[in-house]
Amino acid sequence: MSQTLIAVDKVSKSFGGVIANHEISLSVTEGRITGLIGPNGSGKTTLFNSIVGYHPIDGGSIKFEGKEISELRVPQIARLGLLRTFQQTRIYSKMDCVRNMLISVPHRNASFGDLFKGYSGEQKDKAENLLEFVGLYQKRHLISGDLSFGQQKLLEFAMALMNEPKVLLLDEPTAGINPTLINGLIDRLKRANEEFGITLFVIEHNMRVIMNLAEHIYCLAHGEMLADGNPDEIQNDQRVVDAYLGAH
Amino acid sequence: MTSDNTLPRSGTLADQGAGGRAAGRRIAVNADNTPWYVYLLLAVFAVGAPFVFPAYTTQIAFLWLMILFALTWDIAGGQMGYNSLGNIFFFGAGMYISAIVQIGLFTDVGAYTSARGGEQLVQDHGDYFYGLVLGTAAAAVGCVVLALLLGRIVFGLRGPYFAIGTLGIALSARELAGTWAWIGGGSGIAMPVYPGQPHEKSVVFYIALFTLAALTFAFLRWLYATRFGLAVNAIRDDEEKAEAMGIHTLRHKQVAWAVAAFFLGMSGAIFGNMTGFVEPLEVAFPTVTFGIFMVVMALLGGKGTLWGPVIGATLFHVVKEVTWTYLLGWQWVALGLLIVVNVVFFQEGIMGWMQRRWPERFGITVDERLSTGGDAGREGTP
Numbered sequence: 337m338s339q340t341l342i343a344v345d346k347v348s349k350s351f352g353g354v355i356a357n358h359e360i361s362l363s364v365t366e367g368r369i370t371g372l373i374g375p376n377g378s379g380k381t382t383l384f385n386s387i388v389g390y391h392p393i394d395g396g397s398i399k400f401e402g403k404e405i406s407e408l409r410v411p412q413i414a415r416l417g418l419l420r421t422f423q424q425t426r427i428y429s430k431m432d433c434v435r436n437m438l439i440s441v442p443h444r445n446a447s448f449g450d451l452f453k454g455y456s457g458e459q460k461d462k463a464e465n466l467l468e469f470v471g472l473y474q475k476r477h478l479i480s481g482d483l484s485f486g487q488q489k490l491l492e493f494a495m496a497l498m499n500e501p502k503v504l505l506l507d508e509p510t511a512g513i514n515p516t517l518i519n520g521l522i523d524r525l526k527r528a529n530e531e532f533g534i535t536l537f538v539i540e541h542n543m544r545v546i547m548n549l550a551e552h553i554y555c556l557a558h559g560e561m562l563a564d565g566n567p568d569e570i571q572n573d574q575r576v577v578d579a580y581l582g583a584h
Numbered sequence: 585m586t587s588d589n590t591l592p593r594s595g596t597l598a599d600q601g602a603g604g605r606a607a608g609r610r611i612a613v614n615a616d617n618t619p620w621y622v623y624l625l626l627a628v629f630a631v632g633a634p635f636v637f638p639a640y641t642t643q644i645a646f647l648w649l650m651i652l653f654a655l656t657w658d659i660a661g662g663q664m665g666y667n668s669l670g671n672i673f674f675f676g677a678g679m680y681i682s683a684i685v686q687i688g689l690f691t692d693v694g695a696y697t698s699a700r701g702g703e704q705l706v707q708d709h710g711d712y713f714y715g716l717v718l719g720t721a722a723a724a725v726g727c728v729v730l731a732l733l734l735g736r737i738v739f740g741l742r743g744p745y746f747a748i749g750t751l752g753i754a755l756s757a758r759e760l761a762g763t764w765a766w767i768g769g770g771s772g773i774a775m776p777v778y779p780g781q782p783h784e785k786s787v788v789f790y791i792a793l794f795t796l797a798a799l800t801f802a803f804l805r806w807l808y809a810t811r812f813g814l815a816v817n818a819i820r821d822d823e824e825k826a827e828a829m830g831i832h833t834l835r836h837k838q839v840a841w842a843v844a845a846f847f848l849g850m851s852g853a854i855f856g857n858m859t860g861f862v863e864p865l866e867v868a869f870p871t872v873t874f875g876i877f878m879v880v881m882a883l884l885g886g887k888g889t890l891w892g893p894v895i896g897a898t899l900f901h902v903v904k905e906v907t908w909t910y911l912l913g914w915q916w917v918a919l920g921l922l923i924v925v926n927v928v929f930f931q932e933g934i935m936g937w938m939q940r941r942w943p944e945r946f947g948i949t950v951d952e953r954l955s956t957g958g959d960a961g962r963e964g965t966p
Contacts, residue, residue, distance in 0.1 A: 388828065414830035419714075428821035430888075431814070432948065438613060439814040443830040451832075452810045457609025474951050499818060499829060 341366040341503050341535050342387065342418070347396035347406075349386055356382040357556075358559045359396065369529050369536040371373030373543075373570075375579055379559040380539045381423060384505050388420045389413045401502075415444050417502035423511065423539075424486045428484060433472055433491055437463035437482050440495040463498060470494045470524060478574030486513045490521070497528060503535040504528075510542050522548055547571065555579065587607045612809040616890055617783030630794050634787050641786045641823070643905055645858070648793040650901045651879035652851045654885065655800050656844040656895030659878065662887030663808065664840050665820030666739075670750030671844060673757050674876035676868030678849030679856035680761060681726040686857075689715050690776075697768040705776035712779050720853040727849030731842040739837045740883045742823075758869035772863025775856055789858040796854065800847045805890060807843070816840055822886065884926050886935025895934055 342364040349357040356379045363467045364370045369557045375381050389410045398406040400418050408416075417516060428436050439457050470490040475483065480491055489509065496504050509525065510518045522545060528534050540546040546553060547567040554564045557579040570576055630648075634641045637718020653675075660666045685707060689694050696703055707715070738749045762770045778785040807813060815836045820825045827833055856862045867877075877900065903922055907915040930937050939946045 409826045411832065415826055419830075420828060422825070426822050426825040426828075428818045428825065430821050431817055434813055435817070437611060438611075439811070439826075439831070440820045440829055443832065446832060448835070451812045451815070452807070453834065454810055455611040455613060457611060459589050460609075460611045468955050473955060474953070475949055477949050477951065479948060495829070 339366045340364070341401060343397075343399040343402075344383070345385065345397045345399070346395045347383070347386055347398060349382055349391070350394060355559050357386065357393075360553050360556070360559075360561055362395075362561065362564065364535060364537045365552070366502075367529075367533065368537050368552065369525070369538065369550045371546045371567075372537065372539045372556065373541070373546055373553060373576075374556035374562070376554040378579075380556055381507060382559075383556070384420060384507055384539065387413075388418065388505065397584065406443040411443075414499075415442075415446075417444065417500070418505070419496050419499055419501035419503070420505035421492050421496055421507060421509065423507040425485065427480045427488050427492050427493050428494065429479070431480060432458070433467055433476040433477060433480050433483075434463055436491060436495055437467060437498050440498040442500050466494045466497050467491075469497075470507075471520070486517050489513060490517075493521075493524070493528075497532065497534070501534060503537060506536060506538045506540075508539055508541060510540065510545050518542070518545065523548060543571075591647050614808045614890075616805050616809070616923070616962070618891070630798075634790055638783065641783075641790050645786065645790040645793045645931075647898065647901045648790075648797040649851060649855060650877065650881060650897040651797045651894050652800055652847060653791070653874060654802060654897040655797070655852075657846045658880040658882045658887055658889075658893045659804065659816075660837070660840045662882050662889070662892070663813065663820065664816040664837065665888075666837065666840075667747045667879070668750040668841075669747045669871075669875065670754035671848060672869055672871055672877060673750070674731065674845040674848040675753040675852040675855070675874065676754075676757060676761065676864070677730055678720075678723035678727050678852030679862050679868045680767055680773075681849070682716075682723040683856055683862050684767065684851030685722045686719040686776055687773070687957070689718065692765050697766065697771075697773055704774055707776055707779055709779050712776055715776060715894075716853075716857055717858075719756060720850050722896035723849040723853035724846050727845035727852075728842045728948065731845035732838055733840045735838040736834075738839075739834060754869055754871050754875060758864045758871065761864035761868060768863070770864065772861055772867070775860050775862060778857075789854060793851065794852045794857075796847065796850055801890075801894065803843075803847075805913035808890060812836065812839070817888070828910045880923055880926075883933055884930075886920070886933030889933075889935040889939075892933050892935040899934075 339458055342361045344360060344362050346359040347357055348355070360383060372383070385391055387398055389405065389408050389412070391458060393406055393554070396406070397404060400413070400416055405413050405416065405418070416569070428439065431439075438459065441455070441459055464473065466474065467476050470493060472487060472491060472494065474503045475487070480488060483491065484559050493509065506525070510521055513521060520551055525536060525538070526549065529536050538546065538549060541550070550567060553566065553570045555570060555573075555576045562579055563573045563576050565573070611689040619699065633644050637644070657668070657671050660668055684693055690705060690707070690711065696705075734753060738746060740751070741749045747931060761767060767773060768776070778788075815826070815831055818831060819833055819836060854870070859867055862868055863963050881896040881900045882893045883896065884900055885894065886892030900922070904915070904919060911918055926933070939948070943949070
C-alpha cells in the first residue's frame with residue numbers, strides 16, 4: 337500500500353504576471369492522508385485546481401496511477417476516481433439530501449443507456465447509511481440549501497464518499513465549522529481513510545487538525561514548495577514557522 | 585425484504601448489496617404521486633369535450649398545444665435551468681420539415697411553392713394521412729438532429745448568453761425561412777387541404793394534439809423519475825459541481841434539448857396542418873407570442889415541476905381566451921398583469937408556492953429516527 341497515486345512533477349501555473357505555482361513537485365501515497373499547508377495566497381487551491389483539471393497548467397506533469405492527466409478535463413478526471421470538494425461548499429441546493437447523494441453515484445463507466453436507469457435499493461440504502469455516517473440522517477428529506485453551513489459541508493463530504501473515489505482532495509474541510517463538530521469531522525475523515533480505503537489529500541489551515549490527521553505534510557509559500565515531512569518535522573521547521581509568521 | 589435486518593455498521597458500506605432487505609428493490613426518485621382520479625377526470629374531460637362543447641373544439645385543442653409548449657420548455661428551462669428563448673425554433677422547423685415531406689411525396693416542392701398558392705394539393709384520406717404521419721415523423725427526427733447539432737454550440741453558453749444565443753437561432757431561422765424561395769419564402773406554403781368536413785378536421789387535430797400532449801406528459805413523468813431527472817436538476821443547481829462529480833453534463837444537456845425538440849417538432853407539424861398555411865413570421869416562428877408564452881406558462885405554474893407547466897398553461901390559456909372574448913382591447917393588459925403578479929408575488933410559480941407553503945405534503949420533513957436500522961417497510965422519497 338505504498339504506491340504513489342498522484343505524482344505532481346515540476347508543475348507551474350501563473351495568472352497573468354502572478355506566479356501561483358512554480359515548479360511544484362509532490363506525491364500522494366495510496367492509502368495515506370497527505371496534508372498541504374501554507375499561508376493565504378501560497379497557491380494551495382491553485383495546485384488543487386491544476387490536479388483536477390480545472391485549468392490548463394503552464395508546465396510540468398501530473399500523473400494519476402501512472403497515467404498523465406494534465407491534459408484531461410474536469411469530469412474525465414473525476415470519473416477516474418480523483419475527486420475534490422470545494423473551499424466554498426458546493427452542493428445541489430434545491431434538492432433534498434437523499435437526492436444529492438443519489439446523483440453522486442459513480443459515473444465511471446456510465447454508458448448512454450445509464451442516463452435513463454433508476455436507482456437500486458442498495459444505492460438508496462448506501463446513501464442513507466452515509467448520511468447517517470455524517471449525522472444527517474434525520475434531515476435527509478430537507479432541502480439541502482436550507483441546512484446550516486457546517487451541515488452542508490458534511491453533506492458534501494458524504495456525497496464525495498458516495499462517489500467511491502480512489503483519492504479525495506479536500507479543500508479546507510474544517511473552515512467555518514464549530515470546534516465540537518471539527519472533532520467529529522476529523523474522526524470521520526480518519527474512518528473514511530481507514531475503513532473505506534480512500535486516500536486523502538487535504539488542504540487545511542487549522543494546524544491542530546492537520547497535525548492530527550496527516551501522516552505527511554507539504555508546505556507551500558509564495559507558490560513554491562517550502563518544506564515537507566511528517567507532522568513533527570514540519571512543526572519544528574524554522575522555515576515553516578517563519579512563513580506563517582510572515583518572515584518571508 | 586425481511587424486517588429483522590440490522591444496520592451493517594459503517595465499514596461494510598461498500599459491500600451492502602448482499603444484505604437481504606435491499607435485494608431487487610428499485611427506487612424511482614421524483615415518483616409522481618398524483619391520485620389516479622386526477623388522471624381519470626382529465627381523460628374524461630379530454631375525450632368528452634369535443635362532444636359536449638363542439639364549438640370550443642379548436643380552443644381546447646389550443647390548450648393541449650399550450651401544455652405541450654410549457655412541458656417541453658420546462659425540460660431545459662425549468663428542470664435543467666437553461667432558459668431558452670428559442671425553443672420556438674423547433675416548432676417552426678418541424679412545421680417546415682413536415683410541409684416539405686408532405687408536399688414532396690406527391691409533387692415537386694419548388695414548382696408548388698413558386699405557384700404561390702395557385703396550385704393546391706387535393707388528396708383523398710389515404711394519401712393525406714400517409715403524408716401527415718410521415719411528415720410528422722420526419723419533423724420529429726429532423727428536429728432531434730437539429731437539436732443535437734445546435735446544442736453542441738449553444739450549450740457552451742451559460743445564463744443570459746444561452747437565452748440570447750437560442751433567441752438568435754429562432755430569429756435567424758425566421759429570416760432564413762423568409763428568404764428561401766424553395767420553401768415559399770415570405771409568402772409561405774399552403775398545406776395539403778384536409779379531405780373532409782371542417783368539424784371533422786378540427787376533431788382530428790384535437791385528437792392529434794391531445795394524444796401528443798398526453799404522450800409528452802407520460803414520457804416526462806417517466807424521464808424525471810430516472811437518473812436523468814436528478815442529473816439535470818444537479819446541472820440546474822450547480823453545473824460546475826456536477827462536472828467535478830463526473831456527471832456527463834454535455835450529454836445530459838443535449839438529450840434534454842433533443843427531447844424537447846422531438847415533441848415540439850411534432851406539435852409544429854400538427855399545427856401547420858391544422859392552420860393549413862405555413863409562413864415564417866406569424867405561424868412557424870412566432871417568437872414574441874408562442875415563443876414567450878411557453879416561458880411564461882412554465883414560470884406561472886412552477887418551473888422544474890411535472891405539473892407546474894400543465895397548470896400554468898391551463899391558467900394562462902383560460903385567462904387569455906376569456907379576456908380575448910370579454911375584454912377585447914384589454915387582453916394584453918390582462919395577460920401582462922398576470923405576468924406581473926406571477927413575477928412579483930409568486931416567483932416560484934403555483935407549484936413552487938405550494939411546496940413552500942406545505943413542505944410536508946411534498947415530503948420535505950425531518951425524520952425523528954436517528955438511524956437507518958430496522959425499517960424495511962419504509963419507502964422511497966416522494
